[in-house]
Amino acid sequence: MRTIMVLNAKGGSGKSTIATNLASAYASRGRITTLIDYDPQGSSMYWMNTRPDDVSKINGIAAYPSNKPVTRSWQLHLPQNTERVIVDTPAGLSGLDLVDQLRGTHTIVIPVLSSYLDTHVTADFIRDLYLTAKVRPENTRICIICNRVKSNTLAFKALKRFLDSLDIPLIGQLRETQNYVKASDSGLGVHELKVHAHANDKDIEDWNKTVSYTH
Numbered sequence: 680m681r682t683i684m685v686l687n688a689k690g691g692s693g694k695s696t697i698a699t700n701l702a703s704a705y706a707s708r709g710r711i712t713t714l715i716d717y718d719p720q721g722s723s724m725y726w727m728n729t730r731p732d733d734v735s736k737i738n739g740i741a742a743y744p745s746n747k748p749v750t751r752s753w754q755l756h757l758p759q760n761t762e763r764v765i766v767d768t769p770a771g772l773s774g775l776d777l778v779d780q781l782r783g784t785h786t787i788v789i790p791v792l793s794s795y796l797d798t799h800v801t802a803d804f805i806r807d808l809y810l811t812a813k814v815r816p817e818n819t820r821i822c823i824i825c826n827r828v829k830s831n832t833l834a835f836k837a838l839k840r841f842l843d844s845l846d847i848p849l850i851g852q853l854r855e856t857q858n859y860v861k862a863s864d865s866g867l868g869v870h871e872l873k874v875h876a877h878a879n880d881k882d883i884e885d886w887n888k889t890v891s892y893t894h
Contacts, residue, residue: 680757682764683786683893688807689800690770692790693826695722696859698767701788703868704890705763706735712763713738717780723767730866743769778812786820786893788850791842792827793835802841822848822892827855851889858882 685698695718702714714737716723727739738758757764772780781787787808791801805821808814814821823842825835842849853859858879862869869882 680761680764681785682766682783683788684766684768684781684784685788685790686766686768686772686780687789687791687801688771688773688804689797692792692797693853694718694770694790695720695726695767696863697788697790697824697826698723698765699726699863700859700868700870700886701890701893702737702763702765703735703871704886705765706737707868707871708890709735710762711738711758711760712765713740713757713761715740715742715764715766717742718767718769719743720769726863726866728866729864734867734871773807774811777807781812781814781819784819786822787814788893789821789823790826791823791838793825793838795837798838798841805845805847816846822850824851824853824889825849826853848892850892851885853885854881856882 685694706712
């Protein structure tokens with residue numbers, strides 16, 4: 680079993696979009712997959728509840744009990760033979776909460792938007808991963824996905840320069856497209872959409888590359 684955590688202290692970076700698409704990508708490849716939602720907004724669980732019956736099955740666990748401290752009791756409820764666990768995390772994780780969340784994680788996926796603010800906040804967050812949470816690359820892989828990319832903007836070029844300065848792989852550049860909105864509203868991964876021929880070939884290609892790294 681491998682645990683893949685989608686994590687960024689900043690809200691609005693697309694954690695739930697990345698988590699749900701990762702889960703559906705693994706499930707469609709025949710992996711027994713569980714999606715765990717720690718975010719009190721419950722976006723991933725809403726997506727799970729709208730997922731059609733005729734697509735690959737994903738096990739869903741809501742791990743955000745109201746008015747109770749966050750715990751890891753979900754581990755007792757993982758289906759047998761689970762191969763991939765995808766964890767959608769809340770914004771603002773830091774300190775001991777961050778350390779606890781990361782326990783047992785094999786891969787950390789950090790979604791980043793191409794804005795100057797996101798670049799700055801993500802730089803601080805990566806520093807916290809190394810200094811506070813004591814993440815070590817030999818034990819836990821860290822990778823970055825650029826979300827809602829507009830490649831011709833100055834902000835994206837600045838983000839690329841920042842990423843090039845890090846020893847952290849950039850495993851995906853997901854374009855800004857309504858396909859993700861349609862998929863989210865339908866409980867699907869973007870690769871599961873039935874759209875006009877070739878309309879999401881680029882998105883499928885992006886996810887094939889992403890999954891090949893996080894497997």
